[in-house]
Amino acid sequence: MTNTQLTHVQIDNYGPWTVTPEPRREVDLQTLQSRLYADLSQLFGNRGGYVFFTRFDNMIAVSNGLTIEDHAMIQESVGNRYPVTMSLSVATGTTPAAALETATEQLQEAGSAQDKSRREVLEGRHIDTEFRTDEDVQIAHFDVVDATGKYTDKLSEFDTFIQIEQGYAALMKYMREAHEGLSFFVGGDNVIAVCPDMDAADYQDVVEHVHDDVGVELQVGVGRGSLAEEAGMAAKHALESSRANGTDVEVDF
Amino acid sequence: MTNTQLTHVQIDNYGPWTVTPEPRREVDLQTLQSRLYADLSQLFGNRGGYVFFTRFDNMIAVSNGLTIEDHAMIQESVGNRYPVTMSLSVATGTTPAAALETATEQLQEAGSAQDKSRREVLEGRHIDTEFRTDEDVQIAHFDVVDATGKYTDKLSEFDTFIQIEQGYAALMKYMREAHEGLSFFVGGDNVIAVCPDMDAADYQDVVEHVHDDVGVELQVGVGRGSLAEEAGMAAKHALESSRANGTDVEVDF
Amino acid sequence: MTNTQLTHVQIDNYGPWTVTPEPRREVDLQTLQSRLYADLSQLFGNRGGYVFFTRFDNMIAVSNGLTIEDHAMIQESVGNRYPVTMSLSVATGTTPAAALETATEQLQEAGSAQDKSRREVLEGRHIDTEFRTDEDVQIAHFDVVDATGKYTDKLSEFDTFIQIEQGYAALMKYMREAHEGLSFFVGGDNVIAVCPDMDAADYQDVVEHVHDDVGVELQVGVGRGSLAEEAGMAAKHALESSRANGTDVEVDF
């Protein structure tokens, strides 16, 4: 059984801020968003967590191992260094999708994403130490088979990107609907998914579904751990095996 | 007639680097990638250009107004501050898609994205000052009608993201295939497209296509200029009009 | 009794790198150095430590509460994201000056700062949990009495800076020689000192010495804790009392 702890990160009232008093320079918004993401990657990451940029104004973190106090420190540190603040909501559930649903609901109950007076909400609970196990987090690391040879070195970069993007769109939808897993594009031809308790056959099914749906050929390595970092690193090593062995799926447990 | 100057940015031999001698910590890769993107946003942006993160290891910039010398300085500055280097290829064309095709081809001819010895390639030519006009760049700024009310404040963040992502996947594919324009997700519910000479009816067609295809309702503001920044800022103001007037398309020219 | 754990951070072979194959652009070196310092501030800081920029290519951290494993992670993370690597050496001692002396010696024994083959050394030991106490770290936060009214709003910025700088030069020398404390300029008119077990009379003596020596009037707040962050925050609050009460020295223990 997995027991994923997810954190929904939401910049407070961000949309209105970006156009007040007038639309702000796009390059500054892009810089702000990507640096905030980089900072959260370090702040969560150096405690063993993972953050995904998702929509940048809303991000999703796998936060097993981080306490509410850790979240409060991260929230304060961002508030000290950015012109915007952020709200955080933490939850667990029987699947990653269920955990996130709770996390988002807690935030929605506290007010709208564009509520002027809702600032720096911190909701939810972390998993108590006594309930944590080495199987809490399952992470799958997907990439595209020979993306460089088939796409990057052959097509225009945008046409390569279309292939990767259509593959991702198919994968993220199917993983969510068929398995309650959450999949995130992380650059290049890589997708990292936070999964419930899935086995090799389940992943084989996912790889085949994406191939049938949009013609993109994936391979995947899967790992487990008490923290995202452990599970994710095991998944990376499993993916290396998958590349070396020419297999579709390698599961490290 | 538009005359978009595009730059294909490619980190040299990045994939192999990320797993040598062993897979590197994912949070460090995410930090590296997003900070590099933030830096390029400033370096191109403070000369009037726009950069899009695309796949992070490959990025696309609208570089009208930047010379090859500017590109060389950007390349050197990144080489001085990152553990990786990047190659740059600059081109123009009758449409954004055609310009990028040329840019990518120039890079492919210089060697593979995973060629160990191809480093800091700088290919192509900028548009000479005498040939630049106020209509060189056309930018469209799309967002989703009432995304906060319909999605962010109602669904789980991942389910909201699925809506935005499916909308983007449909839009980027159709814009590319029907109009030779290049569309980039830039966070929240926003997509910025670099377009050929399209008129209001063309944009209306795009908005309707996406709605018919995946049920996501878009609105769009369009602007023009000699630089991405001017065209993009005009597009933002046009989008504000679109929001205020409840129209699908507002074109500022 | 204090028991300060200090870490000497040294960029490996940095001087030669800055001029190889030719001198690198100064603005890039400045950017690299200050961002590395910012990153270390977060990496040490989010575990309760403090880092001081000192000479930027050599930095000094108060690392009570950080284990050798934490140091290894910080070293790896920097190695993943910068074009340079760094060596770390950890030590304790009866005074901050003695601790640092040991830390530096450990590094010197491993090779020269400009040794081409000495890379990512990690030397020393952290304090075992059982030996840690609430009085391990003593921090003093100095600032200049009415610096804005006396200097910033009256003199040219460089002449203000001369006053602050001469005050700092006198303070850091005297603290080192008379008390074995290490004092670091941290911006504005602020100096943070890592101190051995000093009492209010000792600080009064320091304030008077600096005034007599260079005519700069200081005030100081002093705090204690098991971590730099706790001691430093207590010192900040004590300094606020000093400002409110018009006293030279406020000690929070």
Place this chain on the structure above:
Amino acid sequence: MTNTQLTHVQIDNYGPWTVTPEPRREVDLQTLQSRLYADLSQLFGNRGGYVFFTRFDNMIAVSNGLTIEDHAMIQESVGNRYPVTMSLSVATGTTPAAALETATEQLQEAGSAQDKSRREVLEGRHIDTEFRTDEDVQIAHFDVVDATGKYTDKLSEFDTFIQIEQGYAALMKYMREAHEGLSFFVGGDNVIAVCPDMDAADYQDVVEHVHDDVGVELQVGVGRGSLAEEAGMAAKHALESSRANGTDVEVDF
């Protein structure tokens, strides 16, 4: 004749902000300050300017080649991305010290550094293109003869730092008083000075004064240009000659 254009950068009302409503975490302040400096290094630097961190809340830039419009863009970009704003004041003068005096006075006339309502002041004028020459900026790059052998590899890092710091304190004071030049510590054992029209004998005098005063042995390379970057790069190359030739002073003009 030099014609240095200097910009005084001042964070608006920064001191009070750092303690409102309570003292903010020191590591966040350090991160904010050093990242702001890094950003300004890039923003000024990529137009050929140099910025020095000075006191971090007050910085000094050599801004020859940057217009008031460039300054306005830099000011806006920082305002979009930081929780603080900054005021800028630009001036020229017969010496660097005189130029800065004017720049600071313009700022002081607009209000106190701790004035709550003085925000984003932009004062002064840039040098018109027709009056710019290749001798406008003279930069001297000093370092300590064999600092690694004499200090870094021998003394504790703080004792090395005392030597460098005392050398810098003597140099910056003498350069200001005897020659109206402004000298800035830039890390390691390096000091960069913005100078009026000084010749080799003047620099020889400075080197000897510092040696007599505090016993620190310096060498210096000097360059000239229309921009700080050109003058500074020429100075770096001259300093390389000084190292190679074992001379105290090398002047590249």
